[in-house]
Amino acid sequence: MNKIIFPIAIIALIAGVASFFSFQSSNELVYVDVNKLLEGYKRTKVEQESFKKKTDVIKSNVDSLVTNWQSELKKYEKEQAGMSTKERELKKELLTNKQQQINNYQQAVQKHIQEEDQKMTQTVVNDINGYIKEYGKNHGYPIIFGAGGNGNIMYAEDASDLTKEVLEGLNTQYEGE
Template sequence: MKKSTKKNRSITQKWSILSLPFSLTAVAFGVVSFFIPQSNSELAYVDVNKLLLGYERAKVDRETFTRKTSVMKANVDSLMTDWQNELKVYEKERASMTKKELALKQELLQNKQQQINNYQQVVQKQIEQEDQKMTQTVINDINDYVKAYGKEHNHLIIFGAQGNGNIMYADKGTDLTDKILEGLNKQYHGK
């Protein structure tokens, strides 16, 4: 019995001696893996402003929107120029007009000015609505892509940073902006 007890103690001592280096190695590995940034982090972020500026659909839509609004504003400017020309003519001919003609011309000019102002307000409202619609479409595209990307790459959360303090610091390894932007543009171009 003494022989088997000595043998058990000897085995236990050997395992104790061997388990210390294994334990230290495991702890060291755990510490190192905790502090080394992982590119496939469960928490990540994207720079929303960079996505909006770099997303090619946003650029194309913005150019189309700018051309369309330029035409609408040019129409308003043209109507305003016509009205100003009529006003100049009225100012020149006013001295030779009767009271009735003056009153009629003033009323016509006022009505035309009011119509131009109303049209200008309608155009401005239409421009704002189209801008909101275009922006929302682009944001929906980005959100849908980021959601799919997050699921595919096993991210628990992808934050949206805009440089206004909502993410004060993040390790560069958790920035998915360039990857998201590249995939978003590939998807837009159908690749």
């Protein structure tokens, strides 16, 4: 799930970062490394830990349902010899229906997890974009590019890299200092 959302978030972040213009006059072209911002931003880690705890609980619930169903199936397999044909058919149908319900629940849970991951990622991206916009305005940059390793910025001098300063300020703002 993160494999899909992370690249989408990076593209959105790069597009957002690249679109921030200021009316102040400065000819200096600067950039930030989007990947480093996402990885180094303290809120990213906090949100990911919270998300992991939530998903672990949900996955545990699904695992309990599957384990319960497997126990019922084993019990059925042991007892089916002593059942009438009608009882076997009914029990088999009940187990099949239960399995389908568990499968449907697993799909719904997976969809919910993906939606929550998207919300969490978007929250972090919005924080970063908002901070970079203010940072650019406050420091007189007409544009701040976002480098994400996917060809947007192929080369830039290290002196043009604002990633460290932006990340420090972003984390300071997040921590409320």
